[in-house]
Amino acid sequence: MTIGADRQRQAWDELPEEMRTAAASILGSPIVGATTQNGGFSPGSADRVVTASGRRAFVKTAIADHNEESAELHEREARIVAALGPELPVPALLGASARDGWVVAVYEEIVxxxxxxxxxxxxxxxxxxxxxxxxxxxxxxxxxxxxxxxxxxxxxxxxxxxxxxxxxxxxxxxxxxxxxxxxxxxxxxxxxxxxxxxxxxxxxxxxxxxxxxxxxxxxxxxxxxxxxxxxxxxxxxxxxxxxxxxxxxxxxxxxxxxxxxxxxxxxxxxxxxxxxxxxxxxxxxxxxxxxxxxxxxxxxxxxxxxxxxxxxxxxxxxxxx
Known part of the structure; x- marks a missing residue:
């Protein structure tokens, strides 16, 4: 049993275009595939993505209009993970973007x-x-x-x-x-x-x-x-x-x-x-x-x-x- 697995997250293609573009910019290539990861309690999206160049990553997003605290937590998490060393069993932050009340954070995909x-x-x-x-x-x-x-x-x-x-x-x-x-x-x-x-x-x-x-x-x-x-x-x-x-x-x-x-x-x-x-x-x-x-x-x-x-x-x- 996965906690919160019965709750459906926002799908990747339901995100505003500017948020998807921000994630693609961080990864340096258009995103051509996304698989939603359900579970947990964040109201934002969570997707394993693949770019046109074949690069894979994990993308988390939040929109303050949906849940202000969630957006703040995504920003905070990105700052924390960015400061951690590669020797820890923690996914690396590849980049993050926050503007106009939304947050996009892109992490190393853990297989x-x-x-x-x-x-x-x-x-x-x-x-x-x-x-x-x-x-x-x-x-x-x-x-x-x-x-x-x-x-x-x-x-x-x-x-x-x-x-x-x-x-x-x-x-x-x-x-x-x-x-x-x-x-x-x-x-x-x-x-x-x-x-x-x-x-x-x-x-x-x-x-x-x-x-x-x-x-x-x-x-x-x-x-x-x-x-x-x-x-x-x-x-x-x-x-x-x-x-x-x-x-x-x-x-x-x-x-x-x-x-x-x-x-x-x-x-x-x-x-x-x-x-x-x-x-x-x-x-x-x-x-x-x-x-x-x-x-x-x-x-x-x-x-x-x-x-x-x-x-x-x-x-x-x-x-x-």
């Missing part, structure tokens, strides 16, 4: 597919290895100075107790784990900013680790795509966040067994519980907001992610080391 889901052990290990490669490298100084910390990035959207404070009593009452939520909110785990110190670090983070933001190459290596939420923080944040996706797609998955990977080894069980609990508040608070333009399924998905996080809190609470 690969999204991971199989429910997740396979070998592909999950490949993704953990990719995150480990990324966190071995410091972001360039200019980029690092421009990116938020993980705590600030998550806090902006209601992380920690601020997130839970925005969740309605009616939603909490409807949750299977409502008694667990009330218990944790009334105790030390609910203290504002409790994870700030643990989130600190100097590693480059993706902050949106899900199967639909990952490609598996033919050789089995993983490539991490879609970087608008990049930030700086502790190396464990992305791989631990990915366990939410694993558990969401397979409720029977033994996520505790996945903590053996070196990038997660030594992470305190209490940190894990608090992270999933506070992430649950983050997702559930967002799930009650109005649906953003062009992305009708996002809020329901965020609620499901929040519920999944609470299942993980329960799983780690029931098996304390």
């Amino acid at each position: 690969g597919r999204h991971p199989e889901t429910p997740w396979r052990a070998d592909e999950l290990a490949a993704v953990f290895d990719a995150f480990e490669r990324i966190t071995r490298h410091r972001a360039p100084d200019d980029l690092e100075r421009s990116l938020p910390s993980a705590a600030d990035a998550l806090g902006t959207d209601g992380f920690a107790v601020a997130g839970w404070a925005q969740v309605s009593a009616a939603l909490i009452d409807s949750l299977e784990h409502r008694e667990l939520v009330r218990e944790l909110l009334s105790g030390p785990i609910g203290e504002l900013g409790i994870l700030v110190e643990e989130l600190r670090g100097d590693r480059l983070l993706h902050l949106d680790a899900r199967a639909d933001n990952i490609l598996i190459r033919e050789d089995g290596a993983a490539v991490i795509v879609d970087w608008p939420y990049a930030c700086i923080g502790a190396a464990w944040v992305d791989p631990l966040s990915l366990l939410v996706d694993v558990a969401y797609l397979d409720p029977e998955a033994d996520v505790r067994a996945l903590l053996a990977h070196p990038i997660l080894a030594g992470l305190a069980p209490d940190t894990i519980r608090r992270f999933f609990f506070q992430l649950a508040g983050h997702f559930l608070a967002k799930s009650e907001l109005p649906a953003p333009p062009g992305i009708p399924g996002l809020r329901a998905f965020q609620r499901e992610e929040g519920v999944t996080c609470l299942r993980l809190v329960r799983a780690f609470s029931d098996h304390e080391d």
Whole structure:
């Protein structure tokens, strides 16, 4: 299952001519073929394209009139990826253009597919290895100075107790784990900013680790795509966040067994519980907001992610080391 696969993106031939021309200009040749890539939650287009010269690429577009935030995120992602080195498992930016309320970003085409889901052990290990490669490298100084910390990035959207404070009593009452939520909110785990110190670090983070933001190459290596939420923080944040996706797609998955990977080894069980609990508040608070333009399924998905996080809190609470 691919997240958002049932939502049809805008087709290439439906884009304004000036946007298609901008992509062709970046690639240096007219685009003669395009295959729409569905999935994900961006309301813009996403296409694998081929030019008259045979060059292949991946093109993402967004129009501010359809969704202003999406256009801003596409511009931000292009700036971030342009600053990353070629040694990282990230598609290279070939060029970008932004004008008159639209954005076109052209990336290296990755020959690969999204991971199989429910997740396979070998592909999950490949993704953990990719995150480990990324966190071995410091972001360039200019980029690092421009990116938020993980705590600030998550806090902006209601992380920690601020997130839970925005969740309605009616939603909490409807949750299977409502008694667990009330218990944790009334105790030390609910203290504002409790994870700030643990989130600190100097590693480059993706902050949106899900199967639909990952490609598996033919050789089995993983490539991490879609970087608008990049930030700086502790190396464990992305791989631990990915366990939410694993558990969401397979409720029977033994996520505790996945903590053996070196990038997660030594992470305190209490940190894990608090992270999933506070992430649950983050997702559930967002799930009650109005649906953003062009992305009708996002809020329901965020609620499901929040519920999944609470299942993980329960799983780690029931098996304390």
